Amino acid sequence: MRVLPSFLLSLFxxxxxxxxxxxxxxxxxxxxxxxxxxxxxxxxxxxxECGATMQSPIDVTTQTRRAGxxxxxxxxxxxxxxxxxxxxxxxxxxxEDAGEIRIGVKEYKLSYLHFHFxxxxxxxxxxxxxxxxxxxxxxxxxxxxxxxxxxxxxxKPYPALxxxxxxxxxxxxxxxxxxxxxxxxxxxxxxxxxxxxGSLTTPPCAQGVTWYVLGTAREIPAADVxxxxxxxENARPLQKxxxxxxxTYILPK
Numbered sequence: 001m002r003v004l005p006s007f008l009l010s011l012f013x014x015x016x017x018x019x020x021x022x023x024x025x026x027x028x029x030x031x032x033x034x035x036x037x038x039x040x041x042x043x044x045x046x047x048x049e050c051g052a053t054m055q056s057p058i059d060v061t062t063q064t065r066r067a068g069x070x071x072x073x074x075x076x077x078x079x080x081x082x083x084x085x086x087x088x089x090x091x092x093x094x095x096e097d098a099g100e101i102r103i104g105v106k107e108y109k110l111s112y113l114h115f116h117f118x119x120x121x122x123x124x125x126x127x128x129x130x131x132x133x134x135x136x137x138x139x140x141x142x143x144x145x146x147x148x149x150x151x152x153x154x155x156k157p158y159p160a161l162x163x164x165x166x167x168x169x170x171x172x173x174x175x176x177x178x179x180x181x182x183x184x185x186x187x188x189x190x191x192x193x194x195x196x197x198g199s200l201t202t203p204p205c206a207q208g209v210t211w212y213v214l215g216t217a218r219e220i221p222a223a224d225v226x227x228x229x230x231x232x233e234n235a236r237p238l239q240k241x242x243x244x245x246x247x248t249y250i251l252p253k
Contacts, residue, residue, distance in 0.1 A: 025173040026086035029203050031234050040203050050205035055239040056198035057120035057148075060213050062247040070252035071147070071190035071212060075099035075110055075182035082167050083175030087202065088234055090114040091164055091180060098182050101136055101145070103212070108136035108145045110182065116235045117228040119150055120201055123194070126150045126217045129225050131235075133201075134185065144200070144209045147186070147193075154219030160184035165224040170231065189252070192216060196247040201236045215249065 029035045029043055041051030049055075078098040083090050092112040099110050112135050119128030128150035136145045163178045192215040199207045 029087070031087070031232075031236075037236050040205065043203055045204050047206065048204045049199060049207050050203055052199070052205070052207055053242050054198055054207045054245060055205060055241055056201050056209070056211060057122075057236060058196070058198065058239055058241070058245055058247070059122040060194040060196070060247050061122070061124050062194065062249055064247065065249045065251060067253050068195075068248075068250035069104045071186075071193065072102040073099075073186045073188050073190060074101070075185055077179065077181045077183055079177050080180040080182075081175050081177050082164055082169065082180075084169040084172050084231075085114075086172040088114045088116065089164070089168060089228075089231070093180075093182065094177060100139070101147070103145070106145075107139045108143075109139055111135045111137050113185075115151075115228055116201070117225075117231070117233055118235050120235045120238075121148055121150070121211075121213050122238060123150050123213060123215065123217075126215075127152065128217060129153050130220070130228050132218075144206075146200075146209055146211055147190075148211060148213035149186075150214065150217040151220050151225075152217045153222050153225045155221065156219040158218060158220045158224075161220065161224070165220075165227055168227050168231075190214065191252045192250070194247055194249050196245050198239075198245055 028045060029040055076099040078093040078095040080091050080093045090112055101108050113132055115130055115132055117130045119131035130151040132149040132151055134147040160181050163180055167176060167178050169175045194213040194215060196211050198211055199205045199209055
């Protein structure tokens with residue numbers, strides 16, 4: 001994501017390879033050049049799985065369809081930090097309980113959301129200009145579940161994201177706290193989604209992540225798309241895993 005000038009990104013990339021000291025911001029990787037996606041498997045970061053065999057994003061086109069559980073959404077409004085991490089815009093609730101999702105018997109707590117421009121997953125019939133990832137952690141465990149929401153350019157506002165785009169920090173490693181109505185992000189019952197087990201799409205690309213990529217895109221105004229575009233591209237290319245990951249399209253009961 002070109003939120004920093006290219007020469008600065010090169011300096012940070014070189015520093016990342018020169019030593020193994022962790023710095024939360026600016027990032028220790030980029031989306032182009034010396035520390036771009038092709039080099040992520042070589043980054044000297046702890047538990048780096050970027051070169052492993054179950055990597056995301058992928059093309060979720062699939063022939064497997066079955067009935068299954070709807071995603072039950074119970075988010076709550078919360079104060080949240082809207083932060084430019086140097087590689088994405090991350091929105092993190094500051095309150096202890098910003099809600100959860102329930103899929104079958106599993107309950108996952110809302111952790112944060114962030115954006116990728118352009119979209120990362122390839123969803124049949126959807127021409128996404130961006131993608132929102134809503135990240136959750138299993139209650140009482142470490143398992144992650146990510147809802148992928150494809151975003152298209154349109155006229156309709158996305159009210160829950162209005163305070164995010166109204167306060168989008170353009171400077172890397174900056175941000176502020178604002179009220180976000182997470183309750184309006186998604187309908188209470190989400191139907192029609194692709195699910196598979198893959199990885200996070202940013203280093204260290206941790207595997208074992210369960211993805212729920214929605215089959216229906218959401219619109220954001222063209223002005224908001226332009227704001228993401230102005231920050232630069234931050235999409236990991238589609239991954240060619242040694243064995244294609246098994247994807248199922250769920251039609252809730």
